Amino acid sequence: MRHLLDTTDLSVKEIDDLVALAMDIIENKQKYSHMCDGKKLATLFFEPSTRTRLSFEAAMMELGGNVLGFSEASSSSASKGESVSDTIKMVSCYADIIAMRHPLEGAPRVASCKSDVPVINAGDGGHSHPTQTLTDLLTVFREKGRFDNLTIGLCGDLKFGRTVHSLIKAMCRYSNIKFVLIAPKELSVPDYIKTNYLEEKGMEYIETDDMEAVMPQLDILYMTRIQRERFFSEDEYLKYKDAFILDTDKLQNAKADLTIMHPLPRVNEITTAVDDDPRAKYFVQALNGKFVRMALIITLLKWGGALS
Helix, strand or coil, X not given: CCCECCHHHCCHHHHHHXXXXXXXXXXXXHHHCCCCCCCEEEEEECCCCCHHHHHHHHHHHHCXXXXXXXXXXHHCHHHHCCCHHHHHHHHCCCCCEXXXXXXXXXXXXXXXXXXXXXXXXXXXXXXXXXXXXXXXHHHHHHHHCCXXXXXXXXXXXXXXXXXXXXXXXXXXCCCCEEEEEECCHHHCCCHHHHHHHHHCCCCEEEEECCHHHHHHHCCEEEECCCCHHHCCCHHHHHHHCCCCCECCHHHCCCCCCXXXXXXXXXXXXXXXXHHHCCCECHHHHHHHHHHHHHHHHHHHHHHCCCCC
16 A cells, blocks of 8 residues: 655656556546545545635546545544544545645654555645645646656745745756746745755756746746745735735746646735636646646555555
């Protein structure tokens, strides 16, 4: 049995295989419509979510399976003081696979030690969000046809943005990748990401707070919101919330084949006028999340022997 707690739990070949399976699902949806008949996915969301939770549920339903679970901690026994370990041990009696989001970093790892079924980390604090990264990788592949020879701009909250951290970890394993880290100094990528991934892997990267200056270099622009829920005070959040706003003017010097991505939800960091630009792929990216989660559910259930 295997769990998915971090993108680095998967080898490059396993990621490539998941992307290939997701591509096949896109082309041959009917072939997979009964793949998980009789199987149950538990979605345990101790923190609010829209896209991640609904895409997991849609993925399992389109595979022919069923879904149970809760969408906030207050509607679970966590509100009565039940531990994550006990919740997971109990839920694994009822489900074949679990997708779990939790505000505390490392909570899914604790859960995996107690679970009798595969656990998927659907986001833990500011640490990691591996299924969003698989979504991002599928989007990159569908738009660019490759994972190497790319200049990737990451913009916004790079300190607390778990999607950014996970994507950097994943893309560091491919060749000739250049990262352009666009953020105010106070929201820059954490030192451990720079030291353990970018520098240890010998990746080329620059840090800047000038989006327009680097725009012509980018093959991919990955926007993120400034996350109010990660700040300790409202004043601190308000200081940075409008730090970077992508509008049509800022795209004037961008490449014709730029891919604009965003894990969503969007607040004000991309104006709605950009939605009409053919380079804007964030809603396609959200759709890709369903397909890659279908591929992941199938793969983990097969690895665990629950599917033949």
